[in-house]
Amino acid sequence: MEIPVIxxxxxxxxxxxxxxxxxxxxxxxxxxxLISSPGAGKTSLLERTLKDLQAEFRMAVIEGDLQTDNDARRVAATGAKAVQINTEGGCHLDAAMIRAALAHFDLSELDVLFIENVGNLVCPVEFDCGEDDKIALLSVTEGDDKPEKYPLLFNLASALVLNKVDLLPYVDFNLSQATHFATRLNRGLAVFEVSCRTGQGLHTWYDWLRARRATKKTT
Amino acid sequence: MHEISIVTSLLSLVEEELAKRQLQKLLVVRVRHGALANIVPDAMSFAFEALTLGGPFEGARLELEEEPVVLRCSCGASFNPEQKRELLFAPCPACGATWGHTVETGRELYLQHIEAE
Known part of the structure; x- marks a missing residue:
């Protein structure tokens, strides 16, 4: 018996x-x-953001990792609430994992929820976690052709955080090529050139966060 | 790498569809996937085989069909990009624009058809 399904x-x-x-x-x-390859600086960006904006927003983090709770402990050290999801080898977070993690939070006491996805530029893009925005991170120690190689993430993201720009003098990363490619794939993409180590440029990311948060505020 | 999750979801849909019709034995499952859906066919087949092994669906065949990418340029023309590596930024045959296309098809991932008895 043949059954058409769709x-x-x-x-x-x-x-x-x-x-x-x-x-x-x-x-x-x-x-x-937050989606990036491993080591681009998702946790560092969160550490900075959670510290610098703690007086403005009530923030929490859902941490996705293959193994260990190292990142969750780094985030928790800032005073923000963090819940760890170990995917046990799974390459992405999905909506069911987020729902399970939400049981650990009091949602009425939260302004901003960060979901730190598993470090991977492919699989996390396919699984909607109910987020308002996907944030792509890229560091200048990676190839500047990442937007070309993994176009879907840069096409769907609302913002691109280019991290480790303090290292630009020492690497061959072509900043304009990377941003040019990404912004042509996605005209609405906001790009922030930052260094989570020195703090350079982070205010531009914070301004975007404030503006974005203002659109979600309940009256 | 996410093919295991996809096949797990696929198998639960198949279970539902068979139960609705009171069918027992699954013969064929056909999946259509867009060329932009980030599916690796070999990984899908491997996941399907691994996840059906020893269960009621063991021996069923997974067929994969690729849905070609169709882009719509801001000039209004629709076209298939020729180069696989340039799926999102191919030149429009009508006006030559390389960027700013919207994806009309190519991101789908759906169960299309089941054969069972």
């Missing part, structure tokens, strides 16, 4: 992500999904 294979995840999105709207939470 069903989105990821429909369960998409439906759940839709529920989470409604939940975030109801609580006025800005949810951001």
């Amino acid at each position: 069903r989105n294979i990821l429909e369960a995840n998409s439906n759940l992500a839709g529920d989470l999105r409604m939940l975030f709207i109801r609580h006025g939470i800005l949810a951001l999904n």
